[in-house]
Amino acid sequence: MAGRIILVNGASSAGKSTLCRALQARLGEPFWHYSIDHFRNTGVLPMQRVASGDFAWSDMRPAFFEGFHRCLPALAEAGNNLLVDHIVETSAWMSRLVELLAPFDVFFVGVHCPLGELEQREVRRGDRRKGEARQDYAVVHGFGTYDFEVNSTRDLGDNVNAVLEAWDARTPPGAFARMRAAKGETVQNAR
Numbered sequence: 001m002a003g004r005i006i007l008v009n010g011a012s013s014a015g016k017s018t019l020c021r022a023l024q025a026r027l028g029e030p031f032w033h034y035s036i037d038h039f040r041n042t043g044v045l046p047m048q049r050v051a052s053g054d055f056a057w058s059d060m061r062p063a064f065f066e067g068f069h070r071c072l073p074a075l076a077e078a079g080n081n082l083l084v085d086h087i088v089e090t091s092a093w094m095s096r097l098v099e100l101l102a103p104f105d106v107f108f109v110g111v112h113c114p115l116g117e118l119e120q121r122e123v124r125r126g127d128r129r130k131g132e133a134r135q136d137y138a139v140v141h142g143f144g145t146y147d148f149e150v151n152s153t154r155d156l157g158d159n160v161n162a163v164l165e166a167w168d169a170r171t172p173p174g175a176f177a178r179m180r181a182a183k184g185e186t187v188q189n190a191r
Contacts, residue, residue, distance in 0.1 A: 003076040005104050006031070006167065007084045007097070009144075010111030011136035013121035015152030016085040019111060022160045024083055027167075032075065035085040036068060069096055076104050087136050094143035098179045107167055108175040110141055110149040117153055147175045 006023065008016045020033045039045055045064070050057045076082055088094050113121075118133035148166040150159040173181070 001079055002104055003078070003080040003082060005072065005076055005082045005084060005101060005106045006109060006163075007086060007101075007106055008109045008111055009086055009088050009140060009146075010152070011113065011118055011140045012087060012132040013118050013125060014111045014113040014133075014136075015121075015156075016111050018156060019109075019150070019152065019159060019163070020083040020085045022156055023163060026160060026164060027081075027083075029081055031081040031083045033083045033085065034072075034075070036065075036087075037085075039064075039068070065093070066096075069093070069100055072097075073100050073104065076101075087140055088143055089136070089139060091143045094179075095183070098144075098176055098183070101176060102180060106174060106176040107170060108144065108147045109163060110146040111152050112141070112149060113152045144179055145175045 006020075008020055010016050017033075017035065017037065020035075024031050024033050040047065045060075046055060049055045050060070072082065072084060088097065115134065115137050118137055122130065122133040147170060148163060150162060152159065
């Protein structure tokens with residue numbers, strides 16, 4: 001049986017990982033928490049060589065993200081439930097995710113946070129490039145529609161309860177199915 005996917009999208013420092021860890025602790029089935037940070041933090045990427053100038057991250061970045069996106073259906077097809085914490089940066093990425101995840105039950109959650117708070121969190125974290133949160137804030141919620149949305153300045157427990165209630169009450173078609181249908185209608189209308 002294929003795994004199900006809860007895809008959590010928001011700007012850098014919006015609270016996606018915090019929400020995913022809290023959801024993982026409460027969901028009735030095992031869910032893997034999977035994100036770009038997991039790759040970076042485990043040493044899989046040659047970041048020391050990028051930092052030293054041996055490799056250009058800008059050259060590696062497109063293949064890295066395409067690989068990350070392609071991992072999701074492989075993991076779900078194997079029967080793993082996924083809590084994916086991501087920053088959908090472009091409409092091309094959104095379209096690619098909608099295409100790759102078409103066979104799966106995907107619940108798309110938007111995590112919002114006011115810009116001022118994002119920037120304060122970015123500074124407190126100390127592990128992000130200054131300006132990342134502002135850059136993400138400008139685009140991250142512009143490429144799709146959500147099944148559910150939260151504001152991370154609200155109480156974490158309230159947000160977790162709300163997401164779990166929405167997850168349990170969801171009915172098809174979900175946001176990803178609606179985006180696929182809209183894309184198909186656009187193609188048909190263009191003929």
